[in-house]
Amino acid sequence: MYVAVKGGEKAIAAAHRLLAERRRGDRAHPGITLKQIAEQLSLAVDRVMSEGSLYDRELAALAVKQARGDLVEAIFLLRAFRTTLPRFGVTEPLDTGAMRISRRISATYKDLPGSQVLGPTFDYTHRLLDFELAEEGDPNSVSAAGDPGDVDERVPRVVELLDHEGLIEKEEPDDPDRPVGDLTREPLGFPADRDVRLQNLARGDEGFLLALGYSTQRGFGSTHPFAGEIRMGQVSVELVPEELGFAVDIGDLTVTECEMINQFKGSATEPPQFTRGYGLTFGEGERKAMAMALVDRALRCRELGEEPSSPAQDEEFVLYHTDNVEASGFVQHLKLPHYVDFQGELVTVRELRAEARQRKTGT
Amino acid sequence: MAVLARTSAETLESAWQETPDRPAYDLVRPPEVGLAMVRARAGGTGTRFNLGEMTVSRCVVQVKGGAVGYAYVAGSDTRHAELAAVFDALLQDTARRPAIEIAVIAPLEQEIEAARAARRADSGPTKVEFFTMVRGDN
Numbered sequence: 001m002y003v004a005v006k007g008g009e010k011a012i013a014a015a016h017r018l019l020a021e022r023r024r025g026d027r028a029h030p031g032i033t034l035k036q037i038a039e040q041l042s043l044a045v046d047r048v049m050s051e052g053s054l055y056d057r058e059l060a061a062l063a064v065k066q067a068r069g070d071l072v073e074a075i076f077l078l079r080a081f082r083t084t085l086p087r088f089g090v091t092e093p094l095d096t097g098a099m100r101i102s103r104r105i106s107a108t109y110k111d112l113p114g115s116q117v118l119g120p121t122f123d124y125t126h127r128l129l130d131f132e133l134a135e136e137g138d139p140n141s142v143s144a145a146g147d148p149g150d151v152d153e154r155v156p157r158v159v160e161l162l163d164h165e166g167l168i169e170k171e172e173p174d175d176p177d178r179p180v181g182d183l184t185r186e187p188l189g190f191p192a193d194r195d196v197r198l199q200n201l202a203r204g205d206e207g208f209l210l211a212l213g214y215s216t217q218r219g220f221g222s223t224h225p226f227a228g229e230i231r232m233g234q235v236s237v238e239l240v241p242e243e244l245g246f247a248v249d250i251g252d253l254t255v256t257e258c259e260m261i262n263q264f265k266g267s268a269t270e271p272p273q274f275t276r277g278y279g280l281t282f283g284e285g286e287r288k289a290m291a292m293a294l295v296d297r298a299l300r301c302r303e304l305g306e307e308p309s310s311p312a313q314d315e316e317f318v319l320y321h322t323d324n325v326e327a328s329g330f331v332q333h334l335k336l337p338h339y340v341d342f343q344g345e346l347v348t349v350r351e352l353r354a355e356a357r358q359r360k361t362g363t
Numbered sequence: 364m365a366v367l368a369r370t371s372a373e374t375l376e377s378a379w380q381e382t383p384d385r386p387a388y389d390l391v392r393p394p395e396v397g398l399a400m401v402r403a404r405a406g407g408t409g410t411r412f413n414l415g416e417m418t419v420s421r422c423v424v425q426v427k428g429g430a431v432g433y434a435y436v437a438g439s440d441t442r443h444a445e446l447a448a449v450f451d452a453l454l455q456d457t458a459r460r461p462a463i464e465i466a467v468i469a470p471l472e473q474e475i476e477a478a479r480a481a482r483r484a485d486s487g488p489t490k491v492e493f494f495t496m497v498r499g500d501n
Binding site for chain 1: 365479490
């Protein structure tokens, strides 16, 4: 328990002034602009949009700046801001099959219609610090050399394209009348359906999901995954405004999608086949999308007749702890005054010690 | 609307300034920022789920002696929504439509297509060419 305590207003105001000063840093250097953050720290902005669960590059860049680069704090700021806005509606489901891809790879099939397209990736870099970037000014613009052959406008989805034999499970067809669970409106309940689980994971902390996904690879609920397809690019968004009654194309979003394919021995009802785990994030978020797909598959254990035995398969454990805004709030509330609780605990411990001493001396 | 939504407020502002005989208009619903919940599907094709929200700006205008224009555009720029709604109204005017399509919509469409082509060309050279090593006979 914590109690209301008065006092400290002056100290708080001074602390906030100091925070603003530290945020600005040394005034000998120019202040950083939102455009610079959005353009040059774009993956930080993407993570904040993804876990802040709000796609808006400018607002996310502002949050990164205000939070001094603390991304979990920035995510909190974005979540808080969204509560001030009305909701105009719900979009049509994104058609990621029609994505205008910048990157698309598969670790399961080499030769694909539409090819493997590496795009702007850290993969295959040597992870050596590049001291050219430490120099002031712009390095010369480097356009990729080689065959300037275009990427196809639309490339087929790997899993569906290559599963002629039905060895990979089909996605369950959706019932259009089924209401879609929404964690921003209804609290989490158990057992949680896949729609709710995916929304929870999409908002979830990348670090937590990465660790859980990693645990499945290391044998805690092993799912034998392959990266069937990872694609990143732009998709169009359509909204159906109430007053119009038809879909309006309102713009593009950049998203990253990961489809994991997992070995599956079969169950009483299902033949041996490959099963699927799915990850999708706002912006460029490949590591998160992969981790999400691993955890999504682990959480499907119940519907696939697997006995849950590991942390990543325990949906209450996973889904209750993915949200870094909630987690950070609860951990950090420990900083609030607990003076009365602690006084109470002191009294208890003193009494227990006195009792223990009495027992020892046998009096 | 797909074209008007993908441009910026600045571009629409200059297009509006260059429009001859700019009509007066009333704001039926003043421009405002809100949210749209973005839906996706498990595996891209299966169960629908809520991915997260996005900001959307909207506006409804009534052009004096003309049509009612609607706009819903991604992002939180209210001026973008207002001007998109004005052009939406003007495009419903059969007398004005051809001129606006030529002066505003067609060039914007070209810009959008050029940006998409540039993205495709950027990623083009990152396409992987595989070489298969063939072992000699001897």
